[in-house]
Amino acid sequence: MSHLVFTYGTLQNGQPFHELMTKSEKGHATFVGKAKTVEKWPLVVATKFNIPFVLDKPGVGHHILGEVYRVDEEMLHFLDELENTYQRICITVTMETVVNKADTSGKSNSAIQECYFYALQNYKDELLDLTFNEKYDAYGNPNHAHVPLEKVDMSIEDLKDYMNKSVKQ
Numbered sequence: 429m430s431h432l433v434f435t436y437g438t439l440q441n442g443q444p445f446h447e448l449m450t451k452s453e454k455g456h457a458t459f460v461g462k463a464k465t466v467e468k469w470p471l472v473v474a475t476k477f478n479i480p481f482v483l484d485k486p487g488v489g490h491h492i493l494g495e496v497y498r499v500d501e502e503m504l505h506f507l508d509e510l511e512n513t514y515q516r517i518c519i520t521v522t523m524e525t526v527v528n529k530a531d532t533s534g535k536s537n538s539a540i541q542e543c544y545f546y547a548l549q550n551y552k553d554e555l556l557d558l559t560f561n562e563k564y565d566a567y568g569n570p571n572h573a574h575v576p577l578e579k580v581d582m583s584i585e586d587l588k589d590y591m592n593k594s595v596k597q
């Protein structure tokens with residue numbers, strides 16, 4: 429059993445936590461292609477660490493650009509745990525590039541795929557006042573510069589606690 433996951437933040441290729449997904453012993457992820465969400469979503473970059481969050485408020489913001497991965501059951505559980513500040517939601521995306529057609533669901537219109545992504549529910553209202561982005565890039569956009577956890581001597585667990593306190597109601 430495998431699943432498609434749309435990543436738009438730190439898990440994308442070249443972004444701060446990409447290797448947690450690709451080099452993990454906790455399952456497998458294979459890149460399927462670049463994609464864009466069919467609906468608009470508010471993608472904000474928040475907290476002093478510049479963490480990306482799609483707020484669970486469809487219809488607001490932009491069609492978000494990201495990457496689709498095919499993941500096995502083990503990797504999906506690993507990601508659920510890693511991203512447990514967020515809620516895993518089923519959405520539709522339009523594939524912009526597909527590396528391997530066999531990885532898509534094989535539906536008649538393969539450009540449209542159903543997949544999961546991680547969105548934030550029960551967020552503080554003030555997050556809706558932030559700039560809505562079309563994509564996140566920790567290294568290409570100075571407003572998105574991500575603080576490396578080693579620098580602040582913080583573990584991923586500490587980061588999750590901090591995130592829960594600062595962005596959730």
Ligand code: PCA
Pocket residue numbers: 434435436437438439440479480481511514546
């Ligand atoms: N990680 C997940 C959700 C936001 C984040 O930083 C992702 O890259 O899609």
